[in-house]
Amino acid sequence: MQATLNPTLLLVIALAPLVSSTIVGLFGRTIGRSASHWLTTLSVGLSFVLSLVVLNDVIHGARFNATIYDWMMVGKLHMEIGFMIDGLSALMMTVVTFVSFMVHIYTVGYMADDDGYQRFFSYISLFTFSMLMLVMSNNMLQLFFGWEAVGLVSYLLIGFWFTKPTAVFANMKAFIVNRVGDFGFILGIGLLAAYTGSLNYTEIFSKAPELALLHLPGTDWMLITVACISLFIGAMGKSAQFPLHVWLPDSMEGPTPISALIHAATMVTAGIFMVARMSPLFELSNTALSFILVIGAITALFMGFLGVIQNDIKRVIAYSTLSQLGYMTVALGASAYSVAIFHLMTHAFFKALLFLAAGSVILGMHHDQDIRHMGGLRKYMPITWITFLIGTLALTGTPFFSGFYSKDSIIEAVHASDLPGSGFAYFAVVASVFVTALYSFRLYFLVFHGKERFREVSHDHGHDAHDHGHGHGGEPHESPWVVTFPLIMLAIPSAVSGYFLIQPLLYGQFFQGSIFVNAAAHPAMTDLAEHFHGALAMTLHGFTTLPLWLAVAGFATAYYAYMVNLNFPRTVQRALGPIYTILDHNYYFDWFNEHVLSAAARLLGKGLWKGGDVGLIDGLLVNGTARVVGWTARLVRLVQTGYIYYYALAMIAGVVVFMGYFVPGKLLSGWFIR
Secondary structure: OOOEOOHHHHHHHHHHHHHHHHHHHHHHHHHHHHHHHHHHHHHHHHHHHHHHHHHHHHHOOOEEEEEEEEEEEEOOEEEEEEEEEOHHHHHHHHHHHHHHHHHHHHHHHHOOOOOOHHHHHHHHHHHHHHHHHHHHEOEHHHHHHHHHHHHHHHHHHHOOOOOOHHHHHHHHHHHHHHHHHHHHHHHHHHHHHHHHOOOEHHHHHHOHHHHOOOEOOOOOOEHHHHHHHHHHHHHHHHOOOOOOOOHHHHHHHOOHHHHHHHHHHOHHHHHHHHHHHOHHHHOOOHHHHHHHHHHHHHHHHHHHHHHOOOOEHHHHHHHHHHHHHHHHHHHHHOOOHHHHHHHHHHHHHHHHHHHHHHHHHHHHOOOOOEHHHOOOHHHOOHHHHHHHHHHHHHHOOOOOOHHHHHHHHHHHHHHHOOOOOHHHHHHHHHHHHHHHHHHHHHHHHHHHOOOOHHHHOOOOOOOOOOOOOOOOOOOOOOOOHHHHHHHHHHHHHHHHHHHHHHHHHHHOOOOOOOOOOOOOOOOHHHHHHHHOOOHHHHHHHHOOOHHHHHHHHHHHHHHHHHHHOOOHHHHHHHHOHHHHHHHHOHHHHHHHHHHHHHHHHHHHHHHHHHHHHHHHHHHHHHHHHHHHHHHHHHHHHHHOOOOHHHHHHHHHHHHHHHHHHHOOHHHHHHHHHO
8 A cells, every 4th residue: 555645536525516516507598507516516426436445545554744835925824725635534534525425415405496506516616615625724824724614604594495584594603703803813824934943733742732832922821822712712612612602593484404414424524623623732721721621512502401492303403413413512622532533523414414304394384394284294294204113213312323433432532531520521511412312302302203283284375495484385295306315325334333433533543644633631531441442332331321310311201291291391381481592592692683792783883984994094184184284285386486596595595595505604704704
């Protein structure tokens, strides 16, 4: 097996989706629908197959870290396009291209009646290219390019139905919130570039011990801590961590395929990947790790609570995504980077499955997304039902399903951590097990079991392909094969990937050279390795642990509330009235952002406009300059009379003044005496 990878192969993986996106974006209406979806789907499929080849080479020891293209030199700062391919990036490339490939196939059926068919395929293919550039990069400049590119394309995708005011609001919200996080991200990149003189990962990591000794000028803050927290603020925006999580639920206004693409393996996991890639830096700051730990714990627990009260099928899964991203972030804070990436992978499979299965339900229900209008769909949609159940079992951490191995590993890693905040984090991730099972099986029972409530819903008003109202016309039905095939393909790794991959990914050499952990200072992974005796032993042990029984309790509660005693949820809602109100208003984050922060921003903007633009720039610099010129002109005009004798007098007076200034006084006085 070759020791290095072929750069041409890597370029094809990254650029194939870009080429197809460009062709379809420019000529989609000319070449037609069929050619558009074939071109983009096959290009992403090619990237997936070649990513598998790269992954196989990496498993056998091949690596690549080199510059592909030199862009410019700014002083001593080298700006380049390059690839770093190791275990971390190869796994991410495979997961991203696989999920994107499934989404492309699914889109052929889901978006069949949409007027923006070609445009949608161009967008999702461009999204795949952006994410590949991000995960394949070997320098901060290219990372930032991919980072901003996925943000831009997500803006286009969330607002794909741009005639809907809610979609326009949602994509603008996502764009603005991500800019807040990206401000911190670019500050972190700037600090690293300023103090290392490089944007290249390898060069920055080699100087990390020196950075750990420096303080931010004028403060007592450690430079490495400030840089790491700044980078993580970028991850908070992209990976929707508290309090920058508010954009993600609203992004459900976009078509369902992009919900799977954004919330499963791509955009929201970019922050998790970035922190794992920067592990040599984060390992030098316990303060930054504790900050990450606490933020992730808050997100995992409190966003899960919101999933319990949602009635839109996609929003329940969206809040589940927030909670699971919190789990990944907690693992990063515990220095269990490989566990975070492991959960990123398993989550990509089962969360993409759940979103796409939800889309199948929406198609079967004729675009009704309210789970209160469903029920009993199991017999109408058997493939969607069984694949959705597999995704639910994986999400809730059921033994033998993929989510069990990654979630339990996170819980154990946090338990082994001794960082400040680890106690709260452990409580949060354990309690979240019950919450996850409760909202997951609530969704499952309301959609697929119980009374067929769709028969009681009024069908008076119409709908179209992007009407998210409640009207539908006819019986529920199973989706076509082009929709169900991706569900089956995603259900397979959702069921088995955790069992077969936990050993090589967490306790083998797969991430060697990709992820760095200071085992002496942060012993979580060492502790996990000491207690790991194989996937089967871990599974059997799981039946005796608290998380499993909390999941069983969540299942039992959901079954009782939504299958046995249907009045129980209303009783609980009345008993917990104020708490329910807080949850129903999403902890009032949206209210605070829209009323307080927006008002503050308007006041600041008005102050900058009146004081800065009108007062300083227009008033002083522009108009002030004009006034000075006018005053000068009026003074000069007084001596511009047009009479020759005035000019002659002025010339003589000028000569006298110059002579008095330049001729020495004594010489001048002597000349007068003579």
